[in-house]
Amino acid sequence: MNRIEQVFRKLKKNSKKAFIPYIMAGDPAPDVTKKLVSDLEASGADIIELGVPFSDPLADGPTIQRAHERALHNGVTLRKVLALVRDIRQTSQTPLILMTYYNPVFKFGIEAFVKEAVHSGVDGVIIPDLIPDEAEEFIAFARQYKLDTIFLLAPTSTEDRIRKVINASTGFIYYVSITGITGSKLLMDETMKNTLTSIKQLTRKPVAVGFGISNPEDASAVASVADGVIVGSVIVKLISEGKDIAELTRSLRRAI
Amino acid sequence: MNTKTNKIPDSKGHFGTYGGRFVPETLMPALIELEKAYRKYSRDKDFLAELGSLQKNYIGRPTPLYFARKLTELIGGAKIYLKREDLCHTGAHKINNALGQALLAKRMGKKRIIAETGAGQHGVATATGAAHAGLECEIYMGSEDMRRQSLNVYKMRLLGAKVTEVNVGSKTLKDAINEALRDWTTNVLNTHYVLGTVFGPHPFPVMVRDFQSIIGKEARQQIVKAEGKLPDCLIACVGGGSNSIGLFYAFLKDNIKMIGVEAGGHGIESGEHAARFAGGSLGVFQGCKSYLLQNDDGNVLGTHSVSAGLDYASVGPEHCYLRDLNKIEYTNITDDEALKAFELLGNAEGIIPALESAHAIAHTIKIAPAMPKHSVIIINLSGRGDKDVQEVAKIKGITL
Numbered sequence: 075m076n077r078i079e080q081v082f083r084k085l086k087k088n089s090k091k092a093f094i095p096y097i098m099a100g101d102p103a104p105d106v107t108k109k110l111v112s113d114l115e116a117s118g119a120d121i122i123e124l125g126v127p128f129s130d131p132l133a134d135g136p137t138i139q140r141a142h143e144r145a146l147h148n149g150v151t152l153r154k155v156l157a158l159v160r161d162i163r164q165t166s167q168t169p170l171i172l173m174t175y176y177n178p179v180f181k182f183g184i185e186a187f188v189k190e191a192v193h194s195g196v197d198g199v200i201i202p203d204l205i206p207d208e209a210e211e212f213i214a215f216a217r218q219y220k221l222d223t224i225f226l227l228a229p230t231s232t233e234d235r236i237r238k239v240i241n242a243s244t245g246f247i248y249y250v251s252i253t254g255i256t257g258s259k260l261l262m263d264e265t266m267k268n269t270l271t272s273i274k275q276l277t278r279k280p281v282a283v284g285f286g287i288s289n290p291e292d293a294s295a296v297a298s299v300a301d302g303v304i305v306g307s308v309i310v311k312l313i314s315e316g317k318d319i320a321e322l323t324r325s326l327r328r329a330i
Numbered sequence: 331m332n333t334k335t336n337k338i339p340d341s342k343g344h345f346g347t348y349g350g351r352f353v354p355e356t357l358m359p360a361l362i363e364l365e366k367a368y369r370k371y372s373r374d375k376d377f378l379a380e381l382g383s384l385q386k387n388y389i390g391r392p393t394p395l396y397f398a399r400k401l402t403e404l405i406g407g408a409k410i411y412l413k414r415e416d417l418c419h420t421g422a423h424k425i426n427n428a429l430g431q432a433l434l435a436k437r438m439g440k441k442r443i444i445a446e447t448g449a450g451q452h453g454v455a456t457a458t459g460a461a462h463a464g465l466e467c468e469i470y471m472g473s474e475d476m477r478r479q480s481l482n483v484y485k486m487r488l489l490g491a492k493v494t495e496v497n498v499g500s501k502t503l504k505d506a507i508n509e510a511l512r513d514w515t516t517n518v519l520n521t522h523y524v525l526g527t528v529f530g531p532h533p534f535p536v537m538v539r540d541f542q543s544i545i546g547k548e549a550r551q552q553i554v555k556a557e558g559k560l561p562d563c564l565i566a567c568v569g570g571g572s573n574s575i576g577l578f579y580a581f582l583k584d585n586i587k588m589i590g591v592e593a594g595g596h597g598i599e600s601g602e603h604a605a606r607f608a609g610g611s612l613g614v615f616q617g618c619k620s621y622l623l624q625n626d627d628g629n630v631l632g633t634h635s636v637s638a639g640l641d642y643a644s645v646g647p648e649h650c651y652l653r654d655l656n657k658i659e660y661t662n663i664t665d666d667e668a669l670k671a672f673e674l675l676g677n678a679e680g681i682i683p684a685l686e687s688a689h690a691i692a693h694t695i696k697i698a699p700a701m702p703k704h705s706v707i708i709i710n711l712s713g714r715g716d717k718d719v720q721e722v723a724k725i726k727g728i729t730l
Contacts, residue, residue, distance in 0.1 A: 228354070
């Protein structure tokens with residue numbers, strides 16, 4: 075059993091939900107990422123998402139766009155993020171997920187990337203601009219080398235799309251809470267509850283919700299209807315301001 | 331057309347290995363809805379009649395096919411014809427697509443259309459389409475481009491559009507597209523994204539090509555009437571690739587030499603250009619798989635061209651496919667060569683071309699002399715140069 079599956083099983087046994095924070099690898103500086111990961115673990119993160127910087131992050135709002143720019147400015151590349159993960163793995167067993175746009179992976183070579191990611195200790199990959207319809211090769215190599223492929227669903231997803239994404243996803247399914255980009259305002263409405271319910275009826279795979287969750291109240295509300303809560307922009311913003319994230323992440327953990 | 335090209339693209343928008351749909355899942359239902367609506371209305375008599383009537387009475391089609399006698403005599407060699415898309419309403423071929431998509435958006439029940447723009451031509455065309463169709467309109471434009479094309483910014487505002495400045499990344503066309511895609515992802519339920527070229531996720535490359543293919547359909551009839559035969563060579567500039575494919579598409583089965591001209595900027599060796607075929611490699615960018623100017627880590631490189639409309643890091647996927655089949659060949663022209671052609675056409679024919687189209691003229695100047703006198707070249711004069719006059723004066727150190 076892989077690390078992501080183990081985490082969700084253990085949480086379920088204890089009737090708890092997963093706290094999944096996101097940080098950009100190499101932001102504010104490459105040598106700080108390892109420390110941030112260990113801080114997040116200390117605050118009770120169950121799974122950690124590491125962003126891979128890209129020149130054109132079209133699914134991200136202004137806060138995370140600027141983190142991409144800072145990390146690129148620091149010379150961070152997909153290859154360097156994999157090296158960072160290898161280093162983190164010396165001391166940490168927390169599941170790590172890379173969130174990367176598709177072109178860096180495509181340019182790296184799909185099989186080479188999957189192999190190298192697994193070898194480095196990456197547990198799963200989220201690619202916001204890759205839909206299952208275009209991911210045949212990526213999925214095949216991911217299954218071969220045992221890397222989780224986490225695809226996204228959105229409030230606009232039709233039943234046909236939901237089935238497709240469920241089939242393609244391992245580890246968990248990433249439900250995007252709003253029609254929008256990262257850092258938007260959360261809207262806890264009937265659409266979200268209804269879509270989550272219909273997803274749950276079709277699969278026993280865990281569903282984590284992200285986009286727009288910016289405080290413990292949001293996190294608590296989302297945790298009541300999902301298996302995991304993903305928080306990115308608000309953490310990235312604190313990091314960019316040079317502030318300590320521990321207070322926020324601990325309060326998020328408590329709320330989830 | 332042979333049967334092989336009839337099956338292209340496949341049902342998911344693949345032109346061989348190129349094209350496809352690489353977008354956030356949130357947009358997938360909208361793309362599927364758009365594809366269905368386009369398929370329906372592209373066969374709908376009422377829609378086609380409305381579009382046809384507006385092409386004639388609003389855009390001013392058919393645009394003339396003009397024999398450039400003085401230019402021909404000056405260069406020597408092949409007879410040069412200009413397909414006068416510069417005479418379209420709003421001054422460029424962009425309106426052919428923008429108006430088509432605005433009418434489609436209205437039929438789909440959308441209340442709002444958005445678009446990206448580089449030089450401002452597609453923005454002006456979309457704002458025009460929105461004004462005509464009675465739709466709300468927002469145009470995304472890089473702050474650097476807004477500075478260079480302030481006249482077009484004001485035009486869009488006069489037409490009732492909201493122009494939103496994009497102040498991130500390189501502050502040019504690609505960043506405006508990112509921002510338009512973010513807007514579409516957020517407002518997908520009531521908004522249609524009028525993508526301006528044969529690029530992005532399926533069905534845009536097909537739909538935009540179809541709306542532009544009227545250029546070649548007209549040119550084919552016009553040249554047969556004027557010369558009693560088909561041309562020997564077609565030449566057009568290639569940014570995203572919509573004016574070129576618009577001209578070429580009706581001639582694909584005719585085995586005619588077709589040349590796409592990319593922006594060579596300061597020269598390929600300088601690294602400052604937008605010649606994707608000469609300097610790029612296969613990549614995935616802004617919705618599709620195509621040739622892309624990128625570094626070894628898969629990040630998209632900055633581009634340069636004197637012409638904003640050609641200044642883009644990738645190129646329409648169907649162009650890659652047709653290049654592999656040897657149907658179209660691609661070359662590039664530097665800023666300096668384009669600027670010379672810009673002046674030459676004004677002097678020789680009294681026509682100031684867009685800097686984009688000047689690239690096609692510059693290449694014609696290179697190859698026409700070696701062609702026999704009875705041979706015929708058609709250049710797509712995709713837009714007029716009014717928008718570029720200020721920038722050209724600035725380059726030449728002239729204060730207006």
